[in-house]
Amino acid sequence: AQSVSQHNHHVILSEAASLELGCNYSYGGTVNLFWYVQYPGQHLQLLLKYFSGDPLVKGIKGFEAEFIKSKFSFNLRKPSVQWSDTAEYFCAGQTGANNLFFGTGTRLTVIP
Amino acid sequence: DVKVTQSSRYLVKRTGEKVFLECVQDMDHENMFWYRQDPGLGLRLIYFSYDVKMKEKGDIPEGYSVSREKKERFSLILESASTNQTSMYLCASSLRPHIYTFGSGTRLTVV
Numbered sequence: 001a002q003s004v005s006q007h008n009h010h011v012i013l014s015e016a017a018s019l020e021l022g023c024n025y026s027y028g029g030t031v032n033l034f035w036y037v038q039y040p041g042q043h044l045q046l047l048l049k050y051f052s053g054d055p056l057v058k059g060i061k062g063f064e065a066e067f068i069k070s071k072f073s074f075n076l077r078k079p080s081v082q083w084s085d086t087a088e089y090f091c092a093g094q095t096g097a098n099n100l101f102f103g104t105g106t107r108l109t110v111i112p
Numbered sequence: 113d114v115k116v117t118q119s120s121r122y123l124v125k126r127t128g129e130k131v132f133l134e135c136v137q138d139m140d141h142e143n144m145f146w147y148r149q150d151p152g153l154g155l156r157l158i159y160f161s162y163d164v165k166m167k168e169k170g171d172i173p174e175g176y177s178v179s180r181e182k183k184e185r186f187s188l189i190l191e192s193a194s195t196n197q198t199s200m201y202l203c204a205s206s207l208r209p210h211i212y213t214f215g216s217g218t219r220l221t222v223v
Contacts, residue, residue, distance in 0.1 A: 009152065032210060043116075044155075044202065044214040051210075090154060099145065099170070100212060104154035 002027040004074075004093045006103035013081050014111050021076040021106050023065075023091030033074040034092040034100065035065055044090065050074065061085070083112045115139070116215035118203050124221045131190040133218050135203030142207065144186035146170075146178065149200040149217070158201075161186055193222045 004025045013019060025031055035047040048059025055067040065076045076089060091103040119134035137144065143162050147155040147170075157170030159178040167178050175197060179187045186205075190197055203215040 006154075036214075043216045044204075044212075046211060049211070094210065099157060099160060101157075102147075102155040104152060 004091045004103040006091050006106050008106045010107045012109045016080050019078040019081045023074045024072050025093045032094040035076050036090045037087050039087045081110050083110045086110045116205050116213050118215040118218050120218050122219050125193050129193050131193045133188040133201055135186045136184050137205040141205035145204040146188045147202045195222050198222045
């Protein structure tokens with residue numbers, strides 16, 4: 001069955017540190033990949049998406065993610081985090097016209 | 113912007129009560145979804161609907177039902193609430209099967 005896994009459950013960083021959150025998917029065919037973010041008290045919103053083409057995708061607020069097919073990975077990165085990036089981050093996948101399947105989420109805490 | 117509105121932000125219900133969670137979207141989206149979000153478990157799909165009067169079970173439909181009488185409204189029903197249904201419930205809608213718009217969530221506590 002298709003799934004995504006996020007191995008980091010809680011990440012704590014100081015401001016200006018670099019961020020990389022892991023996401024691995026399990027599906028051998030074509031898959032669309034997404035990162036969603038949920039800021040405290042707010043609704044889930046799309047950070048970035050990958051459908052095809054350039055494996056390095058850029059999203060909002062300086063985030064980017066790289067699709068590495070050989071590693072079944074779609075890690076989220078940001079060179080310098082801010083306190084306002086404190087949130088929960090969800091990786092999600094989708095095959096064809098099927099529903100999204102989500103990872104278990106990574107909670108990011110950025111210390112000022 | 114598409115808006116997905118969930119009628120209640122917080123709900124407290126008693127065990128055995130019938131609970132209705134309402135979700136309304138204002139952009140004529142065909143697809144609507146109900147998820148529950150629990151710490152360490154992420155989002156799990158309860159039910160979804162691709163059209164009026166249509167419903168499909170997701171990954172964890174037990175103890176839940178849904179209703180979609182109008183395109184803009186998708187209701188989640190807990191027939192007899194139990195404490196293990198205490199959770200955050202998220203509604204989402206999408207026009208195409210790619211980009212979801214989520215509501216702010218309803219935090220349900222069953223006591």
